Every structure is written in structure tokens, then in C-alpha cells.
Amino acid sequence: MTAEVFRTPDERFENLPGWPYEPRYVDVDGLRIHYVDEGAGDPVVCFHGEPTWSYLYRKMIPPLVSAGHRVICFDYAGFGRSDKPTDRGWYTYDRHSAIAAAVLGPLELRAATVVVQDWGGPIGLRWAVDNDDRVSRLVILNTGLFTGRVSRGFLAWRGISPPGIRICRWDPCCRVRRPPSLPMTWWPRTRHRSRPWSPRPAPRSFLCWSPPSRVRPARPRWPPCRNRWDGGRNRR
Template sequence: MKALRTPPERFDELVDYPFAPNYLEVDDTEGGALRVHYLDEGPPDAAPVLVMHGEPSWSYLYRHMIPRFTAAGHRVIAPDLIGFGKSDKPTEREDYTYERHVAWMGSVLRQLDLRNITLVCQDWGGLIGLRLWAEMPDRFARIVIANTALPTGDHPMSEAFRAWRAFSQDVPVFPAGKIVYGGTVNKLTEAEIAAYDAPYPDEDYKAGARQFPTLVPDTPDAPSTTENRAAWEVLKTLDTPVLTVFGAEDKVMAGVEKVFQKLCPGAAGQAHVVLPNAGHFLQEDVGDALADRTNAFIAATS
């Protein structure tokens, strides 16, 4: 599998990202290997908070939340998905599949031997992270679900999602930083926009960012619908504590939190919330509140 690696100097001037890089390799499923970047902050012997980003962001999304987790005594693992951030970027769009992403991140969890995990997942971080929870539930202690879903294609996608997907495929230059900017309420500085653009020197690096919107299962016979339905059958049996924290201004994910509250046994009685003044990338808009609510959730369910 042919892949690109973003030159390290692209990340030299990042604002508010003082974290040391860590790397491991995963099987590319074609006889080679891909390098995955991840952050590993806080006490190494503490139970991990696994924070998973989505499209088209990377671990930079959690830069303001990580210090709040480590200050509370938690270890934080923040991987960059393949195709994003400082991780390797396969050049062909067909190299990116939902199932490969689940396998790649599953390999990360196993190689790091993460246990007693608190998962914080948003956007594609949820589509992948929730599958990992279903695949290896004994590794997870609790789940924080933020502006994400686990779609099976059995229900029509929202008009907002269809508009986003059409834009992502038609726009001549995929504007990663501006996309994150557009998914926030409080908006980003020019330096922050540049940080979201940093992983992509040119369009050749954006195959994954382009492909992700097309991988969301949107019809009953779409790829990965069978796997997601099977995952739901597992999740509906688990009593792992589940907290939903959604953004009130996220039009794509509006109302999806109710699905998790209804179907996940561990969601009963939890302090679910829809936060005002928070868009799709609520880590940018209300990251402090999301981190604090997660810390409180950990304390209440430990």
C-alpha cells in the first residue's frame, strides 16, 4: 500500500500543542505497515482516557482537554487515525475502508494493551470507537459519546449530512481547516485553522479526508451495515456506563443522542446533556465543559 508521510516541519509552529509524539506500526493488510501517531500524556500507570477524533480533524482537536484530564490524574491516549494528523496517509481512496479503520485502531489498543478505558469519541471517532467497544468490551470501563453515531443504514441520513457529503466530494480543494471552522460556534483563529491544515501539504495527502464521508453506511445494504448491526446487538447487552454529551448547534447529529440513551443499558440514570453554544466540533467550543463532565463521570462510576 503506497502511503505518504507528512513532513515533520509542517507541525513546527502549532499553537497550544506542546505534546511529545509517539509512534507504532499497524498491518496495512497488504503485506506492509503503516505508522500511527498517538499522544500519551499523564501518569503511565493510570487508567487511560482514550480520545478519538473524526473527520477531517486529528489529535490537535483535544489539545485543550488533555491538560484537564492529566490534572485529574488520568492518562490520555490520543491517536491520529490513518490518513490524518501525523499518521501515515495511504494515497488511494479505495485503501480507506470502515473495516480497515476498525482493525487499525484495534491494533493500537492491543499493542498498547489499554484496559479500564474511558472512551471519549466524536464524529468518526465514534463510528470506529464504538465498534471497538463492541469487539473488546472487557477493555472499556465507560463511554462518553459526543456528536457521533453508529449507523446501520436502516434510517435515512439527514439533509445536513447529505449536503456535507456532496460538498466533500465536489469541492476542488478540500479545506480541512475551514471545515472545522465551519463546524464550530466560537470559531477558530487563523493559527488554529492552519494547524488543521498542517497534515495536508497538498491534495495528494487528503485521500482519507475525501473518502470518509462516503464510508458512512447510509443504505441497508451499504458496506459495514452488517458489522454495525452486529455491534449494536452486543452494545444492547452491555451495562458499561454511557454518557452522551452533544452540541446544541450540531445539525448533522441532532437527536442521535436519544438512540444511545434508549438502546444502551448503561446510559440509564446518567447525567446526559446537550450543551448550548456548541457545534459539531464541541471540543473546540466547549472542550473544558466536555473534559470536566468526563472527569465527573469517571469519578461517579469508578
């Protein structure tokens, strides 16, 4: 791993409401990746979205564990307690997918229920297809099934959002700069430290977001999921 990496100090995660879980870590290509593994029984694997981390599922973990399930949630590289490469070009769909496989592979999961939300959809569904012998159920929340064809609305959002986010060397959440091309009418009036692009204060759940701009689909860099779901018929 040659990219410069930021690691959010552990004290940032102390005394989080509803989060008593002991952090677990696995090394993937020199990155420390965080996950929680609670309970016993048929596994439920939760893939979070952007800009949150495993904390997203804090209210789901207790009832699932009480119902006799084993719950696994992990933070993607660049999110939560996982290490954060500061090179924006490092972030790709394939890298996130490879890390998911490296984290979940050794856990010996069987008859798993896969829960996906937001960007957890393309990452988690790819893992589910690659490991269909380990997966029994899918719980698909607000997400998308990417085929390589992107809507105009998505492209418009993608064109607006990435330029304003910059990574600071010592804290990836600490700087937001408005690009000259972005009108002030589009820019948040309140820059809350934990969610600086939001016009209103955010809870502490959004602690350490790193821009995954390279993960967003852009032709021709989006073949893996497309080829998987349509047999490569739309390949260019």
C-alpha cells in the same frame, strides 16, 4: 501495504499552539500511525472525528493529566501525523477499526474511559464493544450510532460532499475541484489551505485531512456495526 502513501512533513506540526506533546508512532501494515500517550493512571482514550486529528483534544489533555489520568489520542490513517494512502478506495470502516485495535491493543489498557466524537463514534464504540473487559465508561459527544439505516439528510450530504475533494500526490490538503454537477452556490468562496472546503479561514488544527468517502455508510458495505448493535436483524 501496496497503496501509494503520503506522509505530511514533520515541520508542518512545529510550534502548534497548545501542543507540546512528543509524537509516538506504531507501524500498522506498513503505515506509520501517530499517537500521543500522556500521564499516568486510569486511561482516557479519545477518538477524533473528521476533518481533524488528535489536536482536537488539546484543551482536554492537560486537565485530565492533572487529575491523574493517562490520556491516549491517535490519528486515523489519512489524518494528522499518520500516513495517508492516496487511493480513496483504500479507506473503509473495517480498516479504520482494525488500525484502532492495532494501536490500542499493545498499550495494556484497563478501566478505560472512551471518548468519541463525530466519526470517532462508530470507530471508537466498536473498539469499546470488542474490548468491553478493558472499558469502564463511555463519553459520547456529537456522533451517531449506526444501525444500517441512513437518513435522507445524511445521504443528501454524502451525495454533495465527496465529489469535490481530490487528493494531490504531494499534499492531500492542496487541491479542491468543483465537480460540474455541483452549483457554485454550494461551493466555498474562500479556499483556506488548511481547510479548503470552508467558507472561512480555519485554525492550524486542520492540517492534513484526507477524504474518507469510502468510510461513509452505503449499503451493503455497512454490516459490522449494524450486526453488532442489532444482532444482524436488519441484515440484507
